[in-house]
Amino acid sequence: MKNLEADFFSKHDPKIIPIIRNATIGIAGAGGLGSNVAVTLARVGIGKLIIADFDKIEPSNLNRQQYFIEQIGEPKVIALLENLKQINPFSKYQIHHIKLDENNISSIYKDVDIIVEAFDKAEMKKMLIETWIAEFPEKPIIAASGLAGYGMTELIHTKKFDNLYICGDEITKLNDDISPMAPRVGIVANMQANLVLELLLHQLPDVISKQSHELL
Amino acid sequence: MKKQILVNDNLIEWQENLTINKILKIMNYSFKMLVIKVDGELIKKDEYGTKIVSENADVKIIHLISGG
Numbered sequence: 001m002k003n004l005e006a007d008f009f010s011k012h013d014p015k016i017i018p019i020i021r022n023a024t025i026g027i028a029g030a031g032g033l034g035s036n037v038a039v040t041l042a043r044v045g046i047g048k049l050i051i052a053d054f055d056k057i058e059p060s061n062l063n064r065q066q067y068f069i070e071q072i073g074e075p076k077v078i079a080l081l082e083n084l085k086q087i088n089p090f091s092k093y094q095i096h097h098i099k100l101d102e103n104n105i106s107s108i109y110k111d112v113d114i115i116v117e118a119f120d121k122a123e124m125k126k127m128l129i130e131t132w133i134a135e136f137p138e139k140p141i142i143a144a145s146g147l148a149g150y151g152m153t154e155l156i157h158t159k160k161f162d163n164l165y166i167c168g169d170e171i172t173k174l175n176d177d178i179s180p181m182a183p184r185v186g187i188v189a190n191m192q193a194n195l196v197l198e199l200l201l202h203q204l205p206d207v208i209s210k211q212s213h214e215l216l
Numbered sequence: 217m218k219k220q221i222l223v224n225d226n227l228i229e230w231q232e233n234l235t236i237n238k239i240l241k242i243m244n245y246s247f248k249m250l251v252i253k254v255d256g257e258l259i260k261k262d263e264y265g266t267k268i269v270s271e272n273a274d275v276k277i278i279h280l281i282s283g284g
Contacts, residue, residue, distance in 0.1 A: 032283075120284040122249035122280040122282040126251055130258060143280075145278070145281045147283050159278075164251070164278070170278075171281070172281065173281055180283045180284065
């Protein structure tokens with residue numbers, strides 16, 4: 001197992017390994033965005049992931065979420081933990097089968113370096129962002145807005161507002177004709193995960209704002 | 217010179233007693249689920265009608281859309 005762990009990290013630049021192994025990242029929600037962010041960050045080798053979600057897996061989730069047929073009916077966080085351990089057993093995973101609200105966010109996520117907003121509903125996104133900015137103004141929050149439908153990859157972007165980052169197209173609404181689908185949900189989830197890495201690995205604050213400013 | 221504020225990087229004319237609700241009307245924003253920051257400070261929904269935005273303010277209005 002020790003050799004396997006060394007081999008797992010053998011493709012990484014040795015300089016980044018201590019930073020990613022010491023990082024703790026929060027993921028709020030384990031649906032389309034959250035399950036994809038978690039799988040990517042587990043493959044990256046982030047030291048610890050803290051993931052919370054209250055929901056159970058439904059057949060319709062399998063169109064974009066990182067679950068399997070035999071996991072239908074299981075709580076998402078339980079199934080995700082099984083899947084993450086299959087991908088990378090060398091990281092730590094802390095799961096919470098709970099509905100997040102203004103009162104439990106700060107205790108669950110107090111030890112994270114960065115939080116990723118991975119909810120489905122806009123009102124939950126707003127609740128998390130406002131709670132986070134009030135409780136942890138110094139810690140980055142990476143949210144997603146506008147990712148339904150297909151195509152239009154070129155409209156998807158990242159914007160920075162102090163420590164709040166928004167990934168998505170910021171326009172595509174859900175309706176009967178436009179639903180979240182695997183490609184765009186996966187793109188935005190991986191943009192969030194990519195930004196986690198960028199923020200961890202460019203730890204000088206002036207470099208972060210300079211780099212991110214160029215994105216706007 | 218006209219007094220102005222920035223709203224999502226657009227320059228708009230500043231006026232006396234300018235509230236968030238007035239800015240939303242001027243910008244023609246009809247979105248419901250918003251996160252709003254003025255000069256980096258979070259403005260809660262119950263302040264949209266009362267918080268007076270001063271000249272030269274940098275206003276960011278972030279529209280949150282369901283889907284994930």
